[in-house]
Amino acid sequence: MPRLLAQRRSFERKILLGFLSALIVVAMVTAANWRLTQASRDAVQLVSQTQQIVNAVSRLNEDTLQIELSTQSYRISGREDVLAERDKQIEAREKTMGSLRELLVGDAEQLERWQQLRAVLDQRIAIAKQVSALRATEGLEAANAFVAAAPLRETRERTVSILKAMDDDAHLSLEERAADQLRSQGLLTEVGWAMAFLLSTLLVSTFVLARRQLLASEADQRALAKSEAKLSTTLRSLGDAVLVTDAQGRITRMNPVAERLTGWAFELAEGQFVDVVFKVESLSGPATGRGLVAQVLFTNKACQDTEDIVLAHRNGGLCPIGANAAPIRSEDGGLQGVVLVFRDTTTERKAKELIRDQNALLEQHVQERTAQLVDTHGLLPVSMTPC
Incomplete structure (x- = not known):
């Protein structure tokens, strides 16, 4: 730029x-x-x-x-x-x-x-x-x-x-x-x-100068269009949701995954502040999606929030997610915007819950088996043996 x-x-x-x-x-x-x-x-x-x-x-x-x-x-x-x-x-x-x-x-x-x-x-x-x-x-x-x-x-x-x-x-x-x-x-x-x-x-x-500038501008526009097309293809192919804002926190780009998770089509979300579209709640307390973006805009550093947050769908549903945000910098280091990446962690959380349940069930089985052995042989658990 x-x-x-x-x-x-x-x-x-x-x-x-x-x-x-x-x-x-x-x-x-x-x-x-x-x-x-x-x-x-x-x-x-x-x-x-x-x-x-x-x-x-x-x-x-x-x-x-x-x-x-x-x-x-x-x-x-x-x-x-x-x-x-x-x-x-x-x-x-x-x-x-x-x-x-x-x-x-x-x-x-x-x-x-x-x-x-x-x-x-x-x-x-x-x-x-x-x-x-x-x-x-x-x-x-x-x-x-x-x-x-x-x-x-x-x-x-x-x-x-x-x-x-x-x-x-x-x-x-x-x-x-x-x-x-x-x-x-x-x-x-x-x-x-x-x-x-x-x-x-x-x-x-x-005229020659203007012509050269025009040709250079057309070449830059073609390169920019090619880059935009490549970026759009990349965003569409990503499994994670991607949402991009400008330096004021207004949405400038979304990929289909972000549209699906938020319930907002890009045509409607474009130009909106991020907290209007990306609404999150914390299972342990209040949270705001703009907190990540605002923090990046303020510090010009990347940050993430992957624990105990859920995304509010436009239609009212909730979806557990993990999110991280990073600054978009110009060639001279100036802040131009923020890229926010988030993903649906429903499967991960269910897997964690299943593991916790399996661990709890295993522990219960161990305790029950130990109790049976004590009753059958008159043995005391190791933890209960007198000194």
Whole structure:
């Protein structure tokens, strides 16, 4: 029993360890997935932000070119609608510049380029407005003369150079962040597969452990059933009555001889206290069947009572018996119950009575023969001869 209990506790510990390991793996998978998902989400946001920067730089290029063309067209034609269209383009470019400024927060190098671009664009806006004013007030020649002297080419080249640097940097960042995003996704997939493999390994190991324990338990149960069958066969074949109790004195087993002597079927006696089923009386005084069992339970030692006791049958009859009781101990010496063995001593007692009667009759015959000899020969018994 202790061995089975130890095996059970060992199995429970292993199952608990496997369960805790699975929980740890699940927690690790969850944490890793959360971190990688967060990293992937950040990478997506960075890629999106970088793409917006690329688009903004592209629009600035287009708007700057359109503004310059509109200014030249107005300078040549003097049409007010062209001037109005140019002003709308300048307004749109200013909005793009504002959006680009927000997108570049945190990037010191790009912000410095933005500041440089801002200064160049402001200079070109001032030149464009001066050209428009001269064209409107002094005519085409004055406007052309101003354009010839103004640094339009230098500011144009400066604008193109700054925008190209910003675009190159944005495209490089876009490629790097896209690569980071792919790496994060790949790492997320690899970690997922690794965790799935680890969790699967734990589950398979737990299944194998449980299977082994189940097979061992089935083997133990078969061995126990075989032992129980052997014990039952042995008990049934015994000529003595056998009654087994647990550590509280409740009946757990009886053989057919015990059923016959007590008048109790095992189905009715099982679970009853022993003194309910095994009632004995002493010919020399009161006695109780539980006295033997209680004594064994108290002392953890065997005891017996074979003199002058009779067993009360359930139907009221009495039967002389001899009984002895012994403790049932576990592997570690702990008391698990009591085995009570008793037998019908009716034949033995009748034999003893017959012997006593025969001895008494023989003694009577000796005395009678002695008396006859005395009467016939005048002899005195040896015990009566005078000294």
